Amino acid sequence: MSGLRERKKALTRQALADAALRLFLDRGYDAVSVKEIAEAADVSVPTLFAHFPDGKESLVFDLDADREAELVAAVRDRAPGRTVLQGLRDAFLSRPRPADTEQMHAFMRLIRDTPVLADYFRRMWQRHEGAFARAIAEDVGRDPDDIALIALAHFVLGAVEVSRRSADPAGDLERIFDLLENGWGAALTR
Known part of the structure; x- marks a missing residue:
């Protein structure tokens, strides 16, 4: 307590x-x-x-405090037998979505329509890239400076950000993960 x-x-x-x-x-x-x-x-x-x-x-953006821990946990705590990308897909698609309310729509419009907030949001979200890439590298037994894994962390974070702006966030995130899995699968094998 x-x-x-x-x-x-x-x-x-x-x-x-x-x-x-x-x-x-x-x-x-x-x-x-x-x-x-x-x-x-x-x-x-x-x-x-x-x-x-x-x-x-x-x-x-007061609710961002635990975001990095959630990202790392999505890699480390995925279900047995699931690849890193499959586990990330599962984690991002199973996260509770904010209530679809007028206040949430107004909040998203505020961010989208205020350049300083949109920029701050992008910077804040991407600042987790290093810890996220290190968690992936540790999991697959690769060097944390491996550019492919750094890029993968960047693209996954970007996929989540892009899908948030779409009319069908979950469906678009599924499509983006399909692209990431088909293009990045070989980079994640030991």
């Missing part, structure tokens, strides 16, 4: 993220200041930056 201090920190962080999202969806990202977000969450600006040192963009 976490202590009182940790629970208070988590509640403050959540209040900031919720206030930011509410204001961004209501008025647009560029029309909202950090000061307004802090005031809406009833904290000071320094407190906001203590929780979100990367600035305003990071308030939108």
Whole structure:
């Protein structure tokens, strides 16, 4: 069980993220200041930056904290007998999808229509590439600097990002994984 201090920190962080999202969806990202977000969450600006040192963009993507661990686990914890790509396909397609609500659609529009958020999202997602590639290399017994495995990690992350923007994310991700498996299968054999 976490202590009182940790629970208070988590509640403050959540209040900031919720206030930011509410204001961004209501008025647009560029029309909202950090000061307004802090005031809406009833904290000071320094407190906001203590929780979100990367600035305003990071308030939108508060749920990314465990993403890298999930990516590595998708490689390491796949079902027996499944190749790395099959395990990744299984993991990405079985992940719970965000509720198909008007708020989720508004959130995705906010990211898509705000260049700084779209760019931040891409950078944030791709920053996991190194750990992801190392997990794949470790699993298949290859050098972590193997360019084929680094590229594979890059392309898998890109596939997930591209499929999120489509009208049929799951179907398009299936099609992309078919392409990756047929083109990259030999690179993953021991």
